[in-house]
Structures are given as structure tokens and as C-alpha cells.
Amino acid sequence: MAKQSIFGRISTLMKANINALLDSAEDPQKMLDQLVRDFSNSIAEAESAIAETIGNLRLLERDHQEDIQAAAEWGNKALAASRKADELRAVGNTVDADKFDNLAKIALQRQIGEENEARAIAPSIAAQNEVVGKLKDGLNGMKQRLEQLKSKRSELLARAKTAEAQNKVHDAIKSIDVMDPTSELGRFEDKVRRQEALAAGKEELAASSLDAQFESLEDIGQLTEVEARLAALKSGGTPQAAIDQ
CATH class of the missing domain: 1.10.287 (Helix Hairpins)
Structure with missing residues (x-):
């Protein structure tokens, strides 16, 4: 058996x-x-x-x-x-x-x-x-x-x-998928992009402020010229003459 x-x-x-x-x-x-x-x-x-x-x-x-x-x-x-x-x-x-x-x-x-x-x-x-x-x-x-x-x-x-x-x-x-916005690398890249954008904004702002300063200087120059011509008129001269001088 x-x-x-x-x-x-x-x-x-x-x-x-x-x-x-x-x-x-x-x-x-x-x-x-x-x-x-x-x-x-x-x-x-x-x-x-x-x-x-x-x-x-x-x-x-x-x-x-x-x-x-x-x-x-x-x-x-x-x-x-x-x-x-x-x-x-x-x-x-x-x-x-x-x-x-x-x-x-x-x-x-x-x-x-x-x-x-x-x-x-x-x-x-x-x-x-x-x-x-x-x-x-x-x-x-x-x-x-x-x-x-x-x-x-x-x-x-x-x-x-x-x-x-x-x-x-x-x-x-x-x-580490750079195309994955939820990954650590994706978040870091987004942070860098924001920082770059901030730097660009500051640079643009600084540039616009500098332009404004130059424009103010031009305005001052124009005012000075006006004063000079007025002085010339008072002294019996001519504005054109003041410019030539």
C-alpha cells in the first residue's frame, strides 16, 4: 500500500x-x-x-x-x-x-x-x-x-x-524628472526662474529710474538756458546772441 x-x-x-x-x-x-x-x-x-x-x-x-x-x-x-x-x-x-x-x-x-x-x-x-x-x-x-x-x-x-x-x-x-513640476528639481527650477524674473524686474526698474534722472537733467538745462536768455534780454542783447556767445 x-x-x-x-x-x-x-x-x-x-x-x-x-x-x-x-x-x-x-x-x-x-x-x-x-x-x-x-x-x-x-x-x-x-x-x-x-x-x-x-x-x-x-x-x-x-x-x-x-x-x-x-x-x-x-x-x-x-x-x-x-x-x-x-x-x-x-x-x-x-x-x-x-x-x-x-x-x-x-x-x-x-x-x-x-x-x-x-x-x-x-x-x-x-x-x-x-x-x-x-x-x-x-x-x-x-x-x-x-x-x-x-x-x-x-x-x-x-x-x-x-x-x-x-x-x-x-x-x-x-x-528627478525635469519635466515633472511636482519633483524637487522642478520646484527648484521654478524658484530660480522667479529669482531671475525678480532680478530682471529690478534691473528694469533701475534702468527706468536712470532715464528719469537724465530727463530731469535735461529739464534743468532747459531752465538754465531760459534764465540766460532772459538775462540777455534785460541787458539789451538778443536771445540768439546769448546762444552764440
Whole structure:
């Protein structure tokens, strides 16, 4: 029953659709880890069961070989007894000849018995050989699936790490995105632009104030000229003359 349970588990695991299990799993990595554990445990149990089955098979084969050897030995004894009986009968010793013929018959009976035992064990040996062959194939298949699972798990872990790294890079790039007005760099750029605008405004204001000063100087110059011309008029001169002077 234990072997049947192990064989059934092997069959179930071998038929499992790994991709479907991963697709339906909430955490594929945990699912793969569990499958690796299940396969590893089942492989260990299967190896133990197969070793026991092989051991029983070798015992049967040894018994079968011993039966065949015993049958051959009894056959040789029967032949030797029969020849001895023939020799004794040839010289007229029928009493001892009959005794050796009886020994030959006993040996032949033992030979038949050993042959029957060997013949009876043969189907069990054939069946056990078939079982062992299937078990070995199943075990090799499980080991291959286990390697596939381990490879799949390594691939999945590598992909997960790559995705994590890509997300970190993306987040880092996003945090310094100059086109993102909500980023620190965007806010700093906006502050610099405001400062530049303020400086430009002050410069413009300073320039307009300077223009006003020059305009006031021109007004003063005009007033001075007016006074000069008035003075010239009072002295009997002409405004034009004052200008020429």
C-alpha cells in the first residue's frame, strides 16, 4: 500500500501542469518552492521504495537460480544412479541395480520439484522486473521535472530581481524628472526662474529710474538756458546772441 501511495504521488506530480499551477498561484515563487519540496520528498521516498523492490527482485532471482542449479544437480544424480544401475544389471546384480534405479527416481522427483519451483517464481520475477523498470523511468522523469522546476524557480527569481531593479531605476528617474513640476528639481527650477524674473524686474526698474534722472537733467538745462536768455534780454542783447556767445 505504501508503494502504491508513492507511485500514485509520482503519477500525480508527473501529470501536474506546472504553468497552470503558477498562473493560478497568488505567489508563484512560494508555489515553486513547495513543488520543489514535494518533488524532492517524493523522489527520496521513491528511491527507498525502488531500492526495496530491487532487493526483493534480486532475492527472487537468487532463489530462481538456486532452483535451476538444484534441478541440474538432481538431474546429474539421477543420471549417475541410472548408469550405476545399468552397470550392475549388466553383471547380473539386479537387486543392487533396482536400488540405484530407485535412487534415480528419487533424484528425478527432486529435479521435477526444483524445476516446478523455478517455473513458479519466473512470472514473479518478470512482473518485478517490469515494475522496477517503470519505477526507474518514473524516478528519472521526476528528477528531470525537479531540475526543470529548479531552473524555472531560478528564472523567476532572476526576473523578479530584474523587475525590482527596473522599478527602482524608474522611480529614481521619475524623482528627478525635469519635466515633472511636482519633483524637487522642478520646484527648484521654478524658484530660480522667479529669482531671475525678480532680478530682471529690478534691473528694469533701475534702468527706468536712470532715464528719469537724465530727463530731469535735461529739464534743468532747459531752465538754465531760459534764465540766460532772459538775462540777455534785460541787458539789451538778443536771445540768439546769448546762444552764440
